Amino acid sequence: MIKRRLGLLSDTHGHEDAWIKASLLWGNSLDAVLHAGDVLSSDVDTGLAGMIRSAPFPVIISRGNCDYPEDEKLLQRPLLSPYAFVWWNGKSILMAHGNAFERFRSLALQSRADLAVYGHTHVASVVREEATLFVNPGSASLPRGRDPASAALVDDDGIVIFTLDGVELHRERWI
Numbered sequence: 001m002i003k004r005r006l007g008l009l010s011d012t013h014g015h016e017d018a019w020i021k022a023s024l025l026w027g028n029s030l031d032a033v034l035h036a037g038d039v040l041s042s043d044v045d046t047g048l049a050g051m052i053r054s055a056p057f058p059v060i061i062s063r064g065n066c067d068y069p070e071d072e073k074l075l076q077r078p079l080l081s082p083y084a085f086v087w088w089n090g091k092s093i094l095m096a097h098g099n100a101f102e103r104f105r106s107l108a109l110q111s112r113a114d115l116a117v118y119g120h121t122h123v124a125s126v127v128r129e130e131a132t133l134f135v136n137p138g139s140a141s142l143p144r145g146r147d148p149a150s151a152a153l154v155d156d157d158g159i160v161i162f163t164l165d166g167v168e169l170h171r172e173r174w175i
Contacts, residue, residue, distance in 0.1 A: 004089045007033040007057075008152035008159075010097075010119025011139035013066065014041035016048045018140035021164035022151040023055075030057040031088065036119035036137070037064025037080075037097030040071045049074035060084050064097035064119065083107070089156065091115060091174075098136065108132050115154070124150045124161045126172045133172065135159055 007026040012018045012035070026033075039061060040049060052059050053076055063080035072080055083104075084095040091114040096104040098118030108116035109132055116134045123145045124138030138150035138161065147169055152161045154174075161170040
């Protein structure tokens with residue numbers, strides 16, 4: 001049986017090396033990547049946009065507070081929504097950047113999302129509240145706090161947040 005897999009990423013801020021390192025750790029056998037916003041940056045080379053456009057898997061993006069209309073043109077995506085809702089492997093996933101976290105939290109709990117993915121804080125975390133697992137993969141380029149740059153992988157077994165050097169930071173069993 002083929003294992004279903006999702007990559008989780010946030011806050012790349014235009015850093016190509018963050019995308020490259022995360023992609024190498026995920027491999028190409030992903031169903032999709034969910035990017036929780038702050039994808040590009042006007043002061044960093046936009047080569048990342050081309051990498052995302054040519055990814056061998058779908059990349060679903062929620063708009064961050066540093067994502068602008070020019071970024072949408074570079075990414076060649078329709079208007080980036082502040083929220084994305086995905087059904088994956090029988091699970092409901094709500095994603096937002098997280099800069100309006102209380103609103104996002106309320107939506108996730110009201111909709112009984114199985115997984116709520118967000119970014120913005122640049123700090124990786126996994127917190128279960130009621131039936132919803134809130135996951136912040138951390139920042140892939142500009143981490144804050146004690147953790148280094150990170151991303152996450154979701155599969156049938158659970159969620160793993162890892163550094164871009166491949167060191168596991170946190171593992172949580174799936175619901």
